[in-house]
Amino acid sequence: MILKANLREASRALISSRQRSILALLGIIIGIASVIALVSIGTLVQRESMRQFMEMGTDILSVQAEQGRGGGSPKGFRLQDIVIIPESLSSIATVAPYASSYGELRKDGKRMSIPGLGVTESFFHMNRLAMAEGRFISDLDGTTAHACLSSNLAEKLKAQGIATHPGSELYYDNRKITVIGTLEPAAMGGMRPYEIQEGLLMPLPAVQRMSSQSIISTFMARLSPGFTTVQGTEEIRAHFSALPDRMEVRIMSPEEMIAHMERQFRMFTLLLGAIGSISLIVGGVGVMNVMLVSVTERKREIGIRRALGARKKDIQWQFLIESVLLSLVGGLVGSLIGVATSWGIARFSGWQFEIVHGALVLGVGVSVAIGIFFGYYPARQAAALNPIQALRTD
Amino acid sequence: MSLLKLEKIKKSFTLGPVQVHVLKGVSFEVHAGEMIAIMGTSGSGKSTLMNIIGFLDQPDSGRYLLEGKETARLSDSELSSIRNQKIGFVFQQFNLLGKLTALENVCLPLVYRGIPEKEQKPMAMEILEKVGMGDRAGHRPMELSGGQQQRVAIARALVGTPSILLADEPTGALDTRVGQEIMDLFLELNSTQKITTLIITHDPRIAAQCPGTVRMQDGYVAGTEESP
Ligand SMILES: Nc1ncnc2c1ncn2[C@@H]1O[C@H](COP(=O)(O)OP(=O)(O)OP(=O)(O)O)[C@@H](O)[C@H]1O
Numbered sequence: 345m346i347l348k349a350n351l352r353e354a355s356r357a358l359i360s361s362r363q364r365s366i367l368a369l370l371g372i373i374i375g376i377a378s379v380i381a382l383v384s385i386g387t388l389v390q391r392e393s394m395r396q397f398m399e400m401g402t403d404i405l406s407v408q409a410e411q412g413r414g415g416g417s418p419k420g421f422r423l424q425d426i427v428i429i430p431e432s433l434s435s436i437a438t439v440a441p442y443a444s445s446y447g448e449l450r451k452d453g454k455r456m457s458i459p460g461l462g463v464t465e466s467f468f469h470m471n472r473l474a475m476a477e478g479r480f481i482s483d484l485d486g487t488t489a490h491a492c493l494s495s496n497l498a499e500k501l502k503a504q505g506i507a508t509h510p511g512s513e514l515y516y517d518n519r520k521i522t523v524i525g526t527l528e529p530a531a532m533g534g535m536r537p538y539e540i541q542e543g544l545l546m547p548l549p550a551v552q553r554m555s556s557q558s559i560i561s562t563f564m565a566r567l568s569p570g571f572t573t574v575q576g577t578e579e580i581r582a583h584f585s586a587l588p589d590r591m592e593v594r595i596m597s598p599e600e601m602i603a604h605m606e607r608q609f610r611m612f613t614l615l616l617g618a619i620g621s622i623s624l625i626v627g628g629v630g631v632m633n634v635m636l637v638s639v640t641e642r643k644r645e646i647g648i649r650r651a652l653g654a655r656k657k658d659i660q661w662q663f664l665i666e667s668v669l670l671s672l673v674g675g676l677v678g679s680l681i682g683v684a685t686s687w688g689i690a691r692f693s694g695w696q697f698e699i700v701h702g703a704l705v706l707g708v709g710v711s712v713a714i715g716i717f718f719g720y721y722p723a724r725q726a727a728a729l730n731p732i733q734a735l736r737t738d
Numbered sequence: 739m740s741l742l743k744l745e746k747i748k749k750s751f752t753l754g755p756v757q758v759h760v761l762k763g764v765s766f767e768v769h770a771g772e773m774i775a776i777m778g779t780s781g782s783g784k785s786t787l788m789n790i791i792g793f794l795d796q797p798d799s800g801r802y803l804l805e806g807k808e809t810a811r812l813s814d815s816e817l818s819s820i821r822n823q824k825i826g827f828v829f830q831q832f833n834l835l836g837k838l839t840a841l842e843n844v845c846l847p848l849v850y851r852g853i854p855e856k857e858q859k860p861m862a863m864e865i866l867e868k869v870g871m872g873d874r875a876g877h878r879p880m881e882l883s884g885g886q887q888q889r890v891a892i893a894r895a896l897v898g899t900p901s902i903l904l905a906d907e908p909t910g911a912l913d914t915r916v917g918q919e920i921m922d923l924f925l926e927l928n929s930t931q932k933i934t935t936l937i938i939t940h941d942p943r944i945a946a947q948c949p950g951t952v953r954m955q956d957g958y959v960a961g962t963e964e965s966p
């Protein structure tokens with residue numbers, strides 16, 4: 345019951361010194377928010393990458409042409425070197441080469457810069473795409489200027505009043521193109537090139553004819569059942585080094601992608617972790633300061649309580665509870681902000697958002713710990729006051 | 739048996755290089771139910787003596803027996819518990835906690851005694867009514883007059899049914915009429931409930947109403963006299 349009375353009085357004391365309390369809380373709020381954001385985003389990233397690889401399958405490799413030795417201009421793959429892979433390498437079942445380009449989309453006087461991607465028919469299954477409307481690029485399209493729109497691009501065009509149904513005509517890099525279909529939205533990440541979210545997909549030969557600069561820099565390869573990424577990687581590497589003009593390739597496996605994501609995330613962790621711990625220390629010192637001032641201001645109260653029978657322990661508890669309550673308030677506000685931040689980042693990055701309960705527990709735990717750690721000394725001071733001297737102060 | 743008995747109590751304070759001997763050997767006895775005024779010039783050590791009697795301070799030497807028991811070498815928590823159970827303090831400046839209501843102020847000694855909250859309220863309410871403050875239970879000290887605050891303070895001192903009430907100039911901050919009302923309350927509590935009371939005062943009219951008076955001088959109790 346002393347606890348209950350203490351809690352009530354602690355909240356009153358904190359409310360009456362609102363301004364000072366809020367200042368001290370700022371550090372805790374920022375600190376806890378960073379910690380919560382950090383932990384939730386870490387968890388979200390992990391779940392997200394799991395989800396992506398579950399969706400795409402973990403049997404896909406992404407193969408990139410290394411830049412020519414001596415720093416020459418990037419030369420890219422020859423299409424015929426890639427398309428023979430499924431037949432000549434037993435470890436690879438299918439391949440999907442693609443070439444990026446960037447161009448201006450024009451219609452009815454409206455212009456926008458849009459990334460384009462030249463793809464083959466196999467690209468559709470490799471990336472587990474689905475059509476919202478119309479059909480995907482076929483290998484029979486040849487160099488015909490057919491285009492498949494990503495769902496975001498279709499939205500954007502519709503918003504401008506530009507027709508996107510199959511058969512609509514647009515101009516891309518001053519060439520007339522015909523829309524043949526629109527993709528369903530596809531989650532970002534994994535091995536998927538980002539153009540399938542934002543850009544325009546066209547037959548690979550058509551893109552290569554439109555621009556001499558667009559080279560096949562990458563292709564995706566799906567392993568045959570029963571083969572490992574190591575086997576696939578070795579065979580592909582051997583295939584390209586056996587070519588007359590010997591090519592070096594860089595091969596990314598899902599394992600490496602995950603490792604890469606984790607590396608990126610580690611930097612992020614360091615940054616937020618640094619911000620978080622510095623703010624928590626600043627906030628903790630703030631809490632200590634609030635409590636020390638509070639002890640000084642309330643010496644007389646302490647004296648009165650001692651005269652009425654409060655033990656040193658009771659006084660110490662009273663002030664400790666107050667500082668824990670103070671930093672807990674900061675922790676709760678910080679948790680809210682942290683969750684909101686992770687929600688924002690998840691949205692921005694296109695990840696699925698969930699509230700990470702472990703992070704909330706951690707946030708509350710850390711703020712209580714800070715309240716105890718930084719409140720201990722002031723509470724000790726309060727308890728150690730000589731009752732008579734405390735009573736004499738005014 | 740006396741309620742409390744002091745034998746050759748000495749107390750000195752060190753102020754920088756000087757040692758001030760405030761109590762030089764006070765011997766003094768109080769029986770249950772007595773009401774005694776303590777008088778003496780300013781600085782004669784009245785408050786110092788009362789602090790020792792109330793276990794807020796410890797003597798340098800001498801014996802202090804409360805209800806026949808030696809009180810030297812008690813731990814902080816034992817001393818706190820004695821203050822909580824046996825002593826009721828009333829101060830010149832009332833010393834109510836400004837953020838708490840009258841009722842909550844009166845509850846405080848019960849809080850530190852570990853009495854359940856549900857039982858505190860009726861006990862505090864009863865005593866507030868006894869001192870004539872039942873209708874002001876929900877008020878904060880700021881909203882009360884000096885005399886009313888002192889009544890609440892007396893209620894707070896009495897709520898734990900202490901063995902002795904210690905009042906250090908309880909009427910010092912009040913005008914004569916209100917001071918007399920407070921004095922009447924002490925007299926009534928003493929005569930009807932037999933509450934042992936020590937009152938420090940500079941006012942001879944207050945002292946004259948107490949059955950006994952103790953004079954302090956030069957660090958000694960100069961004389962105990964019975965009022966007519
Ligand atoms: N904590 C202390 N430290 C140093 N000196 C003290 C302390 N407490 C009391 N004194 C000194 O002891 C002497 C007696 O003080 P005390 O308060 O007991 O006097 P008093 O009789 O109550 O006086 P008054 O009538 O003015 O209240 C004074 O000289 C005072 O300065």
Ligand SMILES: [Mg+2]
Pocket residue numbers: 784785786906
């Ligand atoms: Mg005094």
